[in-house]
Amino acid sequence: MKDHLFRQIGQTITNRIERGELKPGDKLPSVRSLALELGVHRLTVFKAYQQLKHRGSVTVVDKSGYYVKEDASPLVGLDYPVVSSYVHKSHLSEIHRIHADYQFSQAVIDPDLLPNQYTSSSAKHVLDLYPKVFSTYAAVQGDSELRDYLSHYFYQNQKQLASPEEILIASGSQQAIDLIARVLVRRGDTVLIERPTYSAAIDVFHNIGARLLTADLTAEGYNLVQIEKLMKEYRPRLFYSNPTFQNPTGYTVPLEQRKQLVDLAEKYQVFLLEDDAFRDIYFADKPPLPLSSYDVHGHCIYVRSFSKYIAPGLRIAAVVCREPLMQQLLAAKSLMDNGTPLLNQKLFLHYFRSDRLQQHIEKLRTALEIRKEVMETSLADQQLTWESPSGGLNLWVRVPDAINMDRLLAECLTHSLSFVPGTICDPLKKQEHWVRLSYSFMNEQKIKEGITRFKDILKKLNKEII
């Protein structure tokens, strides 16, 4: 967070220079006064000023202070325009961009486990059914046939009441989270988020400039006393929650906590943003009903990703919420992309309501459970601990304290093996002894080989330490 802060401050000064509010030769505010103004530590401002000095935008006059450079204002003399961006990097997508033979970083389903042939022939049928699907814009809220079907589906499958008017179709759950964040959260607002959590959600709220508060998630679920305390004291705008086969941990918040959490959200008027991406990937019993099925007063916003384990290339997710929030989401969605493509919605709908779907999902569950078991068997080692998940795509594994995570990741990448380090799943960036290993993308053989390699690397690093 501190690192983030000093870059922000540097950015603010750069903006002022670029806007001409600070001109060449002007004195910058003193470190002490700017620290006071922004409510940050003086060292943070100092670091920001040093960075600006390093970049050549400001100069230091001994005992007098920092001045905007006469000759090297960022507006002049550069080959490219200065890009002072308001968006910081996406940590997860950076890891994904690195190629590896053993990709345990991808919580994505192996295309070989998906019914490609069937999807393709179903798609051809859909093209015949809707001859103008290519030339028609979808409604901003989404195709009404699909929303009707989902309304029915949610009631039948998870006792969740949602009229078609309370459903919006988004291009995947990442867009849904971003959409909701944009409507409800602004710089300086407080957001409550699980720890650990889905790192791209951290990035979304972080980029907006939200203040993040963390709610611990363990194999037993939440600490509701902690959550109530935080809600009472900070009145966060929303709580980003992924209560079912959570990413990255695989943990599931127990039934008895769900109703209580919704009550807390009502009591403190906090929106619960429930990300439900893995509900159908269970290995034993069906998971508890979503938080949102207990919602009475409209405090829940439900995000359900469907395409992930059917046809991830389609990018389809549903958002369920009540008025008046839905009107706000529609306004934002129309500015963001004017609506998810109709073609993708129709293709998804026809596959989703086919008899073939249940058959596929059952097979998929079995295949993933086998892969999970292969990974767990290969991983078995007294130095490594994890809670065996009853669903989802990932193992959340604790490695020995002595292991340096940066070193481990670098070594693994060198050996063409990728995983997600726990630190990027932690809003506080401190969970240094955890890794997320996904068993969904590699086949059993690859999992065996890769995990053996992973353990060899761990052993090597362990020896170095001793």
Add this chain to the structure above:
Amino acid sequence: MKDHLFRQIGQTITNRIERGELKPGDKLPSVRSLALELGVHRLTVFKAYQQLKHRGSVTVVDKSGYYVKEDASPLVGLDYPVVSSYVHKSHLSEIHRIHADYQFSQAVIDPDLLPNQYTSSSAKHVLDLYPKVFSTYAAVQGDSELRDYLSHYFYQNQKQLASPEEILIASGSQQAIDLIARVLVRRGDTVLIERPTYSAAIDVFHNIGARLLTADLTAEGYNLVQIEKLMKEYRPRLFYSNPTFQNPTGYTVPLEQRKQLVDLAEKYQVFLLEDDAFRDIYFADKPPLPLSSYDVHGHCIYVRSFSKYIAPGLRIAAVVCREPLMQQLLAAKSLMDNGTPLLNQKLFLHYFRSDRLQQHIEKLRTALEIRKEVMETSLADQQLTWESPSGGLNLWVRVPDAINMDRLLAECLTHSLSFVPGTICDPLKKQEHWVRLSYSFMNEQKIKEGITRFKDILKKLNKEII
């Protein structure tokens, strides 16, 4: 803008109440002190406070000031949570949601003019070519085969140099504009924008909280003296420009101004965001080269919407820019939706590079030109004036000064006829005597009937005035 401002202030106070920073019984800052703090007129703060009073969140104690209500804090006693959204409505999408028999508000191509059958059979072919297209996530930047092809296309067709690495695929140009705005613009930054312009672009910048400066656009193009003055004085972050068959006017910025504008952008380090959505819809000569083809130092960001007149249901646009901006756009795109669906990109690519494409576009140009001429013939009236456009989808028509625009729109909607009022295309909301009539969505017969109806309504309103 003032209207926007007072709502903002109300919002800020509401946020503070919701966050518990202002508690029931607390006194609000005085009108005078808050006006001073925010640098706005006292009347604006007064209006905001009155609105809060009206909503029941604050109460007035005579000669003492405004207080947060004891019993009616927005956090308590409501059926639904208070949705203090950070997104305001999208004006255009609101008009589009109203059904009308004569839709002159839709700058969208009539599905009957699109090659639906061919697109559909081409799509089936693509499904056979890429059997795993449904199960594969696209790269965040877009499909490399498509980017390679576009790189070639831009060079061949418009002398524009763009390597595949300098091209990003977005889900339509609305998303592209939103993406760029998010990376480059933040609350309080200055944005230069044409007047009139595409209303959804106004909404995007407006929602971010940018300060909008306007550059007049007439049939002769820009006033470059005005633009230089604005760039010099305000150093805007970017200039949103739609120089070719502009929406809503149909005007085209002449060749000789294009190079000069790029020079100005370089001189003052302003990004030129060039929205090029109608380039292929010309009725006589091909339009001048894009601004971006004159770009040397990376000040241009080019947004090209393609799917609009081929397969709008696919939602495909290209963004062209140089490093380091591209890295920033990639980070933002990965947070926004993790990449445009691969299926849509492959379908688009195969259609776009087929021989059939040129044939289709030529037919489309002819069909649209005929519709334009039918609209112009039907519209002919000495009270109505417009500049006949040489491309694009719209007429920008001046109606008599005496006509009240709200009345005209209401009357037309009552008679099942829609158009876009000039005011929503004007960042200053003042162009009250203009309407945008699109000739792309209705066939000739409908255009004749609808325009006759439109003129009858105008006559009726004119008589009322006399």
